[in-house]
Amino acid sequence: MQSINWDDLRYCLAVVREGSVSAASRKLDVNHTTVSRRISALETELRAKLFDRSTTGWLLTPFGEGILRAVEAMDEDVNAIRRQATADAQDLRGRIRVTAPDTCIQRLLLPGLKDFAVRYPEIEIELIASDTVFNLAVHEADIAFRATDDPPPNVLGTRVGTFAVAVYGTPELIAQHRSDPDSVGAITWTGGVMPEWLPRCFPRMKVRYFVNSLAISHDLARGGMGFALLPCGLGDTAPELARVPVDPGEAGRGFWVLSHIDLRTTARLRIFRDFMLEAIAPHLPLIEGRRPEAWRDPLYAVHIPR
Numbered sequence: 001m002q003s004i005n006w007d008d009l010r011y012c013l014a015v016v017r018e019g020s021v022s023a024a025s026r027k028l029d030v031n032h033t034t035v036s037r038r039i040s041a042l043e044t045e046l047r048a049k050l051f052d053r054s055t056t057g058w059l060l061t062p063f064g065e066g067i068l069r070a071v072e073a074m075d076e077d078v079n080a081i082r083r084q085a086t087a088d089a090q091d092l093r094g095r096i097r098v099t100a101p102d103t104c105i106q107r108l109l110l111p112g113l114k115d116f117a118v119r120y121p122e123i124e125i126e127l128i129a130s131d132t133v134f135n136l137a138v139h140e141a142d143i144a145f146r147a148t149d150d151p152p153p154n155v156l157g158t159r160v161g162t163f164a165v166a167v168y169g170t171p172e173l174i175a176q177h178r179s180d181p182d183s184v185g186a187i188t189w190t191g192g193v194m195p196e197w198l199p200r201c202f203p204r205m206k207v208r209y210f211v212n213s214l215a216i217s218h219d220l221a222r223g224g225m226g227f228a229l230l231p232c233g234l235g236d237t238a239p240e241l242a243r244v245p246v247d248p249g250e251a252g253r254g255f256w257v258l259s260h261i262d263l264r265t266t267a268r269l270r271i272f273r274d275f276m277l278e279a280i281a282p283h284l285p286l287i288e289g290r291r292p293e294a295w296r297d298p299l300y301a302v303h304i305p306r
Helices: 006-018 021-028 032-046 062-087 102-119 171-179 197-201 214-222 267-287 298-303
Strands: 051-054 057-060 094-100 123-129 143-147 155-162 165-169 186-189 207-211 227-231 254-260
Touching: 006 021, 006 032, 006 062, 021 032, 057 062, 094 102, 094 267, 102 123, 102 143, 102 214, 102 267, 123 267, 143 267, 155 267, 165 171, 186 214, 207 214, 214 227, 254 267
Parallel strands: 094 123, 094 143, 186 207, 186 227
Antiparallel strands: 051 057, 143 254, 155 254, 165 227
């Protein structure tokens, strides 16, 4: 038996983690036939089947389950080597992969990112606008800004504050609701689950718009198209919006800055994290809902796009 190709094992692991050959091929950025061919080659080399193929998907064989633990341990060792190489790079140059929701980048990070680039011109910033939970352990991102109450294990986390939320609408729509409640609808998330605030505050109100984007929900509310539950950092900076005087009964989630614990000694990541925490600090009253008239402040008129 020749030496086993680690890349072949990596393809096998991707199929297990992603749930299908197609999903694994997208994750690895290769054609799905490449994934299938590499796994078949590995099975030939091992003289054993790793997967049972069927029209409903690929399932691990008992042999495949047996070696999966060893492959996962090897994968963690490889990633640990990568993290250590990054951690040992103390020069203030190179790339930092930063992930955050798009509205967080637009509303909170942009001013600090601009100042950071001036201060540290040799450091490149790759921005990944996403709400997806990135795996920091496999270097999908170096630093993540996330709204969560349950940070993943094996990360270095700093809780910045709490995202306060409130129900918003245009003043005209709020007045319309007082005179004709049935003429006003709600804006909420897709998925079919009734949000807590709607039956609590407006038992008779119908949902008019289902969305999967916070930015779209914000724009619809600004356009007078319904009431929406929004983070106060969005709603309070829009001059078109006012808080609807109701208690939504929903506590906002924590706002965290996360990075893998193995990267805590990497100079450029540590400096970036500390720099951005300092840059975000003046915005905490807005994030936590303590600035209901924030849109009148020139600070936000300049730095926060409407």
